[in-house]
Amino acid sequence: MSPAKKTAIAKTASAVKKSAPTKKSPRKSTPSTWTDHAIGEPHPLATATSDDAAPLGAHVSIAGGMPEAALRSREIGASAAQVFTKQANRWAEREIEPTESAAYRAAFATTDVRWQCAHDSYLINLASPDPVLRTRSIESFRAELRRCHALGLDALVSHPGNYMDERAAGLSRNAEAIIEALEAEVGPTRLLMELTAGQGTVLGGTFEEMADLLDRLPAPLAARVGVCLDTAHIWAAGYDVCTDYDGVWDRFGDTIGFSRLGCLHLNDSKAALGSHLDRHELIGEGTMGAEPFRRIMTDPRLRHVPRIIETPKGDAPAATDARMLSLLRSFAAGA
Numbered sequence: 001m002s003p004a005k006k007t008a009i010a011k012t013a014s015a016v017k018k019s020a021p022t023k024k025s026p027r028k029s030t031p032s033t034w035t036d037h038a039i040g041e042p043h044p045l046a047t048a049t050s051d052d053a054a055p056l057g058a059h060v061s062i063a064g065g066m067p068e069a070a071l072r073s074r075e076i077g078a079s080a081a082q083v084f085t086k087q088a089n090r091w092a093e094r095e096i097e098p099t100e101s102a103a104y105r106a107a108f109a110t111t112d113v114r115w116q117c118a119h120d121s122y123l124i125n126l127a128s129p130d131p132v133l134r135t136r137s138i139e140s141f142r143a144e145l146r147r148c149h150a151l152g153l154d155a156l157v158s159h160p161g162n163y164m165d166e167r168a169a170g171l172s173r174n175a176e177a178i179i180e181a182l183e184a185e186v187g188p189t190r191l192l193m194e195l196t197a198g199q200g201t202v203l204g205g206t207f208e209e210m211a212d213l214l215d216r217l218p219a220p221l222a223a224r225v226g227v228c229l230d231t232a233h234i235w236a237a238g239y240d241v242c243t244d245y246d247g248v249w250d251r252f253g254d255t256i257g258f259s260r261l262g263c264l265h266l267n268d269s270k271a272a273l274g275s276h277l278d279r280h281e282l283i284g285e286g287t288m289g290a291e292p293f294r295r296i297m298t299d300p301r302l303r304h305v306p307r308i309i310e311t312p313k314g315d316a317p318a319a320t321d322a323r324m325l326s327l328l329r330s331f332a333a334g335a
């Protein structure tokens with residue numbers, strides 16, 4: 001996810017917090033001023049979902065309460081969804097009570113969504129050399145896992161940490177923290193470590209380093225862990241999926257392996273190949289262009305991998321996301 005998006009989400013989240021005491025939301029019955037459909041109903045740009053080979057959806061806001069994510073997913077015609085389970089830019093933790101979990105599950109039961117994940121907080125750094133920050137990060141990461149388990153989510157997407165001092169030591173700290181958290185928090189949710197753009201001292205910017213991290217986990221825990229591949233991140237990390245699509249995926253298969261690929265984040269990039277900058281763009285409108293996405297949507301090796309867009313939403317989130325999902329479906333259909 002891009003810093004710009006983080007800011008947008010943070011703004012939304014704080015706006016929600018301020019308005020939270022008013023409780024009752026008018027969204028369900030009031031037609032929006034910028035769309036020509038009732039909120040919560042499929043947007044005119046949303047296309048059918050039942051024939052998706054792999055679940056396809058977007059990161060959707062939980063503003064107004066977690067069940068609202070279901071309405072937003074239905075609006076855009078999604079068969080997959082990604083959410084935050086708290087304010088992603090704050091340390092404050094919360095637990096999911098049974099009533100909230102029940103409401104969330106009931107809301108999603110009315111949608112076509114059949115795969116769900118959460119993205120964890122940006123503040124977590126499991127590789128930090130600072131013992132205070134690392135302990136705090138492990139606590140926060142455990143709370144992320146608990147909330148996912150309580151909601152029955154399929155996966156939790158998490159970024160490898162920032163090593164700050166020395167790469168090898170950072171990898172060890174990161175692996176040990178993952179082991180500690182997975183041993184303490186057992187449940188149905190699979191952990192997916194996300195490949196990064198490799199900016200600064202962040203870990204996980206190469207397939208080899210990600211494989212190294214995963215290989216440090218003991219077998220019983222490793223079975224609960226996979227990877228999430230963000231197209232914008234690997235592009236910025238220097239993997240040229242435009243001119244060497246097969247070469248990049250062959251290298252992925254040889255190092256990490258397709259069996260460990262649990263999710264695709266489909267984002268075009270504002271940043272250049274190898275720039276190490278994490279800047280998402282609308283699909284087909286960035287430096288990557290439409291072609292790699294066309295290939296991904298028809299690649300038999302990726303056929304069953306759930307896919308989530310984290311593209312800019314602009315002033316019309318439902319219309320923009322619905323248009324993106326519709327575009328990807330047209331690629332899947334060979335258009």
Ligand SMILES: [Zn+2]
Nearest residue numbers: 001002230278
């Ligand atoms: Zn990103």
Ligand SMILES: [Zn+2]
Nearest residue numbers: 001119159194
């Ligand atoms: Zn991410």
